[in-house]
Amino acid sequence: MDDQTRLMHSHGVGMAGHPGLAQHMQDGTTGTDGEGRKQDIGDILQQIMTITDQSLDEAQARKHALNCHRMKPALFNVLCEIKEKTVLSIRGGQEEEPPDPQLMRLDNMLLAEGVAGPEKGGGSAAAAAAAAAAGGVGADNSTEHSDYRAKLSQIRQIYHTELEKYEQACNEFTTHVMNLLREQSRTRPISPKEIERMVSIIHRKFNSIQMQLKQSTCEAVMILRSRFLDARRKRRNFNKQATEILNEYFYSHLSNPYPSEEAKEELAKKCSITMSQVSNWFGNKRIRYKKNIGKFQEEANMYAARTAVSATNVSAQGSQANSPSTPNSAGSAGSFNMSNSGDLFMSVQSLNGDSYQGGQVGANIQSQVDTLRHVISQTGGYSDSLAASQMYSPQGINTNGGWQDAPTPSSVTSPTEGPGSVHSDTSN
DNA sequence: TCTTATGATTCTGA
C-alpha cells in the first residue's frame, strides 16, 4: 500500500458525516473550548490558503508546521471525504476511450510505407510497389529505387528518433508528476486511481504530439512518393536500336500498325522496354504519322528500303519462306521477323505474280505489299515529298482518317485472311 | 533560348 492509500485510509475515510473531525472534536473539545478550536481551524485554513503566496522556504517551513499540527489529521479526514465524493463524480464521466480511427489510419499508413513496424525491407517493398505503379523497367529505375529507399529510410530514422524522444519525455514527465503527486499526497488526499487518471491524461497529451509526428511523417512519405512517381515523367528517349526495331515493325505493318499482344511482348523484349511502353509508342506513332504523313515519308522510305534490301538478300540466298511468321498471324506465337525474310519474301512472290498458296499467309501481307510498293516507288525515283506522297500513298489510312481495315486492334491478329484478301489499298 | 522530338499521361468515346 503506498503513501496515498495509507493516508486516505488511515484517517477513516468513508464514515458518515465528518467522523475524523468529529472524533477529534470529541477528544476533550467540548464547552467553551470549542470556540477556541474553531478559531484554530480557521487559522489553519487561512495558512493553507496563503501558503502559495509565500516564498519556497517559508512555504516549506509552514508546510512542515502544518503537517505537525495537531488538527491536521482531522482536517485531512474532512478533505478526504470531500475528495472521495468529488472523485466519484469525476470518475463517473471517465470511460475507456475507443482507439482513435485517425491514429489507426496513420499507423496503418506508416506500416504500409515501411516507416513504422519492423524494418525488414518495408521501404524497399514500398519502393518496389511505387516502381511497379510507375510501370518502368530499366537501369534508371534501380537508381531511382535506391534513391527512394534511402530517403524513406531517412524519414524512418527521423521518425523513430523523434518517437523515442517523445516516449522518453513522456516517461520522464509521468514519473515527475507521479512523484509530485506522491509528495502532495502527504498534505492532500490523492488516490491511486487519481494518479492513474493523471498519468492517462499525460499520455493522451503526449499521444496527440505523437499523432502530429505521425501525421507529418505521413506527409513526408507522401511527398517523397509523389516525387518518386512524378519521376515517371522524366522522359528518357529509347535507345536507337529500340526505336529502329519499333519503326521497322511500324513501317512494315503500315496498313495495320496494331501489334498483337504477342508482338508487343516480343517487341518489348527486343527493345528492353515494357509492353505498355510499346503500346504508348505505337499510339503516339500512329497518331503522329497520321497527322503528318509528309514528315514521316522519308523515314518510311528508309525503313521500307531497308526491309526490301534485307528481303532481297535473303531471297538471293535462296532461302525459302517456309512458314512465314508474322506477329499478327496466329500460330506464329509472336515469333516474327521484321528485317528478315519471312513476310517480305512472301510479298515478293505475290508481287511477282506467283500465286502463293501458303495457307499461313498472315493478314499483314498487305503491309509487305505496301513496303515493296514503297521501295519500288523509291527506286523509281521521286524528288520531293509531294511526289513521294503521290507514289507512296499513306498506306492503310482511309478517308476517314482511320487505318483501313484496321477494325479493332485485337482482331488484327486474325490469320484467317487469305492471300486474296489483302487490304483494299493494294489497288493504289 | 527557342524549337522540335518524343515518351508519358489523361480524357473521351466506342
Add this chain to the structure above:
DNA sequence: TCAGAATCATAAGA
C-alpha cells in the same frame, strides 16, 4: 478495355 486525341514535360539540337 482500347484507341484516338490532346496535352504535358523533358530531351536534344540549332
